[in-house]
Amino acid sequence: MKKITARPYSLRDIPFHYCPGCMHGIAHRLVAEVIDELGIHGRTIGISSVGCSVFAKHYFNVDMIQAAHGRAPSIATGVKRVLPDRVLFTYQGDGDLAAIGIGDFIHTAYRGEKITTIFINNTVYGMTGGQMAPTTLIGQVTKTTPFGRSVEINGNPIRVCELIASVEGVAYVERVSLHNPKEIIKAKKAIRKAFEMQLNGIGFSLVEALSACPTNLGLSPLEAVKWMEEKMIPFYPLGVYKSPAGGGLSA
Amino acid sequence: MHEEIYIAGLGGQGALSMGQLLALAATSENKEVSYVPFYGPEKRGGFANCGVIISDHPISSPIISEPSVLVVMNNLSLKNYEDSVILGGIIIVNSSMVNLGVKRSDVRVVSIQASEEAEHLGDVRVANSVILGALIELTEVVSVSAVEKSLEEVLPKRNLNMIPINFKALERGAELASNYKKAWSNLS
Amino acid sequence: MKGNDAIGEGAILAGCRHFFGYPITPQSEVTHYLAKRLPEVGGLFMQAESELASINLVFGAACAGARVMTASSGPGISLMQEGLSFLAGSELPCVLVNIMRGGPGLGNIGPSQADYFQATKGGGHGDYHTIVLAPNSVQEILDMMKKAFDMSDMYRMPVMVMADGIMGQMMEPVVINEEKSVEIPPRPWATIGRDYHENRNEINSLFVVLEEMEEVNLRLLHKYEEIHAKETLCEEYMLDDAEVALVAFGTVSRICRAVVDKAREQGIRAGLIRPITLWPFPHDVISRIAKSAQCFLAVEMNMGQMFEDVEIGAKGRAPVYHYGRLGGMVPLAKDILEELKKVSKRRGTGR
Ligand SMILES: Cc1ncc(C[n+]2csc(CCOP(=O)(O)OP(=O)(O)O)c2C)c(N)n1
Ligand code: SF4
Ligand SMILES: [Mg+2]
Numbered sequence: 046m047k048k049i050t051a052r053p054y055s056l057r058d059i060p061f062h063y064c065p066g067c068m069h070g071i072a073h074r075l076v077a078e079v080i081d082e083l084g085i086h087g088r089t090i091g092i093s094s095v096g097c098s099v100f101a102k103h104y105f106n107v108d109m110i111q112a113a114h115g116r117a118p119s120i121a122t123g124v125k126r127v128l129p130d131r132v133l134f135t136y137q138g139d140g141d142l143a144a145i146g147i148g149d150f151i152h153t154a155y156r157g158e159k160i161t162t163i164f165i166n167n168t169v170y171g172m173t174g175g176q177m178a179p180t181t182l183i184g185q186v187t188k189t190t191p192f193g194r195s196v197e198i199n200g201n202p203i204r205v206c207e208l209i210a211s212v213e214g215v216a217y218v219e220r221v222s223l224h225n226p227k228e229i230i231k232a233k234k235a236i237r238k239a240f241e242m243q244l245n246g247i248g249f250s251l252v253e254a255l256s257a258c259p260t261n262l263g264l265s266p267l268e269a270v271k272w273m274e275e276k277m278i279p280f281y282p283l284g285v286y287k288s289p290a291g292g293g294l295s296a
Numbered sequence: 297m298h299e300e301i302y303i304a305g306l307g308g309q310g311a312l313s314m315g316q317l318l319a320l321a322a323t324s325e326n327k328e329v330s331y332v333p334f335y336g337p338e339k340r341g342g343f344a345n346c347g348v349i350i351s352d353h354p355i356s357s358p359i360i361s362e363p364s365v366l367v368v369m370n371n372l373s374l375k376n377y378e379d380s381v382i383l384g385g386i387i388i389v390n391s392s393m394v395n396l397g398v399k400r401s402d403v404r405v406v407s408i409q410a411s412e413e414a415e416h417l418g419d420v421r422v423a424n425s426v427i428l429g430a431l432i433e434l435t436e437v438v439s440v441s442a443v444e445k446s447l448e449e450v451l452p453k454r455n456l457n458m459i460p461i462n463f464k465a466l467e468r469g470a471e472l473a474s475n476y477k478k479a480w481s482n483l484s
Numbered sequence: 485m486k487g488n489d490a491i492g493e494g495a496i497l498a499g500c501r502h503f504f505g506y507p508i509t510p511q512s513e514v515t516h517y518l519a520k521r522l523p524e525v526g527g528l529f530m531q532a533e534s535e536l537a538s539i540n541l542v543f544g545a546a547c548a549g550a551r552v553m554t555a556s557s558g559p560g561i562s563l564m565q566e567g568l569s570f571l572a573g574s575e576l577p578c579v580l581v582n583i584m585r586g587g588p589g590l591g592n593i594g595p596s597q598a599d600y601f602q603a604t605k606g607g608g609h610g611d612y613h614t615i616v617l618a619p620n621s622v623q624e625i626l627d628m629m630k631k632a633f634d635m636s637d638m639y640r641m642p643v644m645v646m647a648d649g650i651m652g653q654m655m656e657p658v659v660i661n662e663e664k665s666v667e668i669p670p671r672p673w674a675t676i677g678r679d680y681h682e683n684r685n686e687i688n689s690l691f692v693v694l695e696e697m698e699e700v701n702l703r704l705l706h707k708y709e710e711i712h713a714k715e716t717l718c719e720e721y722m723l724d725d726a727e728v729a730l731v732a733f734g735t736v737s738r739i740c741r742a743v744v745d746k747a748r749e750q751g752i753r754a755g756l757i758r759p760i761t762l763w764p765f766p767h768d769v770i771s772r773i774a775k776s777a778q779c780f781l782a783v784e785m786n787m788g789q790m791f792e793d794v795e796i797g798a799k800g801r802a803p804v805y806h807y808g809r810l811g812g813m814v815p816l817a818k819d820i821l822e823e824l825k826k827v828s829k830r831r832g833t834g835r
Contacts, residue, residue: 087679090547102686108675110547111688113570116540119532123544123552124675126528127502131548131677149540152533316655323657331655337509337593357742358654359735361816 053077055086057106066266068223068256069098072165075233076134077105079240089132090124092117094146096138097171097258115146118153121160132243133160140170143179143203157214157248161239164205164251167258168277175261179203182280187261202280206253210286216248218286222255224273228283238288247289255281297327298351299437300360304377305369307335307344309393310424314367315346317450318428321442322350330358345373350437365435367427371396386434390427406430406476413468419458422465429469434477440466488652490622491581491645492517494629495553499666500579501527502552504541506534506560509593510649511583514555535560539567539580546576547687549674551633555581557649558591558599561607568642569608572704573689575673577636579629580614580644583652586812594812595648597734600789603644604763611701613708615643615715616762618733622656630666635715637669639707646762648785650735650814711764718766719758722748726755728828729777731770731794733759736783736815743820754824762790770797780804781827783820785813805830 052058055077061070080086086107093101095114102109112120117135125133142150142164153160169187170176176189180202184193194202206220217239221232232254239250255277257269264272301318305311312333319331328351336342347360366381367388368374374389374396381387386404392411408430410423417426432440447462485493491514495503503518505511515531522529532538538554545552556564561582571578584599586592603616615635619625628645636643675685691697719737722744723729732740737758747754757773757780759766770780770793779802782791788806795804807823809815 088677090675090677092544099690102688102690106684108677108685109687110544110675111574111686111690112543113540113566116536116543116567119537119540120544120547123504123541123546124548125544126530126541127545127548127550127552128676148533149537152537319655329655329657332650333653355656356745357739357817358656359650359739359814359816361818 053081055080055089055106057104059104061104062100063097064260066257066259066269067097068167068254069165071223071229072136072163072232072254072256073101073104075229075236076136076163078233079237080107082237083240083244085132085240085244088130089134092121092133092135094135094137094141095172096141098136098138098165099172101136115141115144116149117141118146118149118158118160118162122153122156122158125158125160129159132240134240135160135162137162137164138171139164139166139168139178139180143205147179147203151209151212154209154212154215154249154251157216159243159246160249161243162249162251163236164253165256166205166253166281167256169258169261171258171261175258180205180281182276204281206251206286209251214248215251215287216242217250217288218253219251219288220253220255220281220283220286222273222278222283224255224257224270242289253281255283297437298353299349299365299435300363301348301350301365301367301431301435301437302345302360302363302377302380303348303367303369304343304345304373305393307342309344309369311344311367311369312346314424314428315348317443317446318348318350318431318438320446320450321438324446325438325442327351327438328353328355330355332358343373365431367431369393374398388427388431388434390423392423404476404480406434406473408469408472413472414465417461417464417468419461422458422462425462425465426469426472429466430473431469432466433470433473440470485622485626485655485658486513486652487622487625487647487654488513488583489517490625490658491555491629491652492521493660494626495579495633496521496525496527497626497660497662497666498551498630498633499668500551500553500629500633501525502545502550503527503529503554504532504538504545504552505554505556506532506538508557508560510585510652511555511557511560511581513652514581514583535563536567539564539571542578543567543571543574543576546571546578547675549671549676551637551668553579553581555583557583557585558587561599561602565602565608567608568614569610569612570689571642572608572612572614573610573700574687575640576642576687577633577640578642579632579636580642582644582646584646584648586810592812593649595650595735595785595814596812597648597736597785598787598789598810599646600762600784600786603646604765604793612704613641613763615639615641615711615764617643617645618760618762619645619647619651620734620737620758622654623658625651626658626660639711640673641707646734648735715761716764716766716768717760718769719760720769721756721758723755723757723773723777725753726773726776727753727778728824729755729757729773729780730783730820730824731757731759731780731790732783733762733790736785739815739817740783740820743817743824746817746821747824752825752828759790765793765797767793767797770794771799771801774798774801777802779827779830781824782806783815784808785815786810803830
């Protein structure tokens, strides 16, 4: 039998621990493929955050660092400032990036650090058992919003791409989704562009990947995909939110 | 030689710079020196004191609780610290700023109208140099030339033209102090 | 040279080229000094948006193999505690400076020693220690920075240099011993990219398998025991025939040394124990002196924190008393002397 989906070299040969229908695994794979294709495997350092993807540090076949909850951008900055010729990426969930770590995130973006952030928005805290995240939709039921998220009590969901698209120092911002093959192909392109922005020294780059956490949504993987199409994507429109004039990509 | 000098005033009066200059001069003469400032959170107008110890022996505590010389630049400082001075110590009062009298009779008091003296010399800003001149004359903790050299080091370039008048102020302070010294030696 | 400047210059002499920090009085001058000095020697000074970020920038630079430091005071050091625990757990070297101020809360900018517990008994979560050094002169600050970096490299753990606001502001003459080049030990564990070392490196403090975590804890424990045995530092003054042993660190130890001299002039046999490492604490020295001295008097600018370590060392063999000034106040020599006279006549433990 012909092997059509070889494991990228930048992923280690270890089975993922993620739940069925979880999209963290897809995102890992895309990032690893891009690292392989860009030939930057030997000088890439990844920072895994605190959330279900805490084991990213284990899965990627590059040097990895485990950050405290929310601090990955600062740690990536620390490495990059010592080793400016290395390629740095952070891999963060919505709780990590948009709640506890939003300060580190915003300041890193404003400083225009030449790092790439892969942001997995699954609208919940997956790891701790499905509590509300800053990205939880209005009306969405979670463990800590049992009657649905309300604006009065919890405020509005944070749209991260829109939030930083206007920031100087930010080179590239795109929101993608991992819910079907077509979007996954786009997502990979976006991740590649984000890394290229860093390699070309243009500035901070962010790819927000919409994902599902079927386990905490209480849905089957297929139902979760439908939920994303009907509820999530209308609130979090896909597309490029910022890219440098002229593309910013030298050949 | 071992002098514990406490200079007390308000922020902006120059107590800290005076102490630093003294410390620097003593350092240049390879003496044992410590300088510790104390000040409130306000940059101007709050209390601003410093303690300078100059000695021939290693200094154990840099914190002065019983100064041998006290310089006071406002009324409150005199009230607060007068009692702490050692028996037979010296209190230098900047009487341009202080109108209270020294109550103690077991210390030597030197009263200098520093602002007026400075104005006389042509610039009120050298008032502290008058005080410093007096202090050096009375204690001989450092040589005048060491202070002069240190002054040249610390004064910002744009104020270099202030050096001659500062030297004159030091001299004037010494002159005023020597009058006190003579009077004291006549007493004993 | 000023104490705060000595911290900066000492770090540069030690080969430190990266500083990340956030302003807070009375530490700000360290940042002012290094902001100017580091670029002159090809280093990087970067102001962070908070102490939370500072300590994690330090974490990152340490992962990249740099000699790196930060400095702060009370509230800022509190914010760094999570990061400190992660640094300890990930076994990363770095140096922190705490110029202590009055507290709790916002407190004031007066000199204080109130962060002793926080520094020596953990501070952050989990089972770990930080080496804590307490200099008492500007020269010692200058020399100790190098020692701090060397120890943190040798044991791969954070080292804290702790001083009060007086130490930071104090000016004393110093002798600068400029070494030609500083040897920074190799860092085979650093995450600098796979092209640059043999194996794949992972810097991590997460161990979900309980047995694995216990193994890590045990390794840390052995390291801490080794440090206790080898690195404990303490200065002893006039202790041979001392009836009352003062125990003090930092600025207060300088005052106490003068008190010992005064007391001796008055015929009171006093001595001084000055812990230079607060962790590891010289419990053994206290135990030894407990056999000959009648009592201990711990003098601190806090409610009695090091006092507890003195009690551990004394093992009940000799009573331990405490004299403290609080809130940013400094104990005066004459008051300490009074207290010393009092306790030399008292019996039984107490404050
Ligand atoms: C300081 C701190 N607070 C809380 C936690 C507990 N915690 C672990 S993961 C997590 C939420 C992660 O959610 P997210 O970033 O969305 O990642 P996901 O699991 O959804 O991928 C929380 C709150 C922690 N580890 N550290
Ligand atoms: S809990 Fe959710 S986010 Fe976590 S692994 Fe399972 S599906 Fe993925
Ligand atoms: Mg999440």
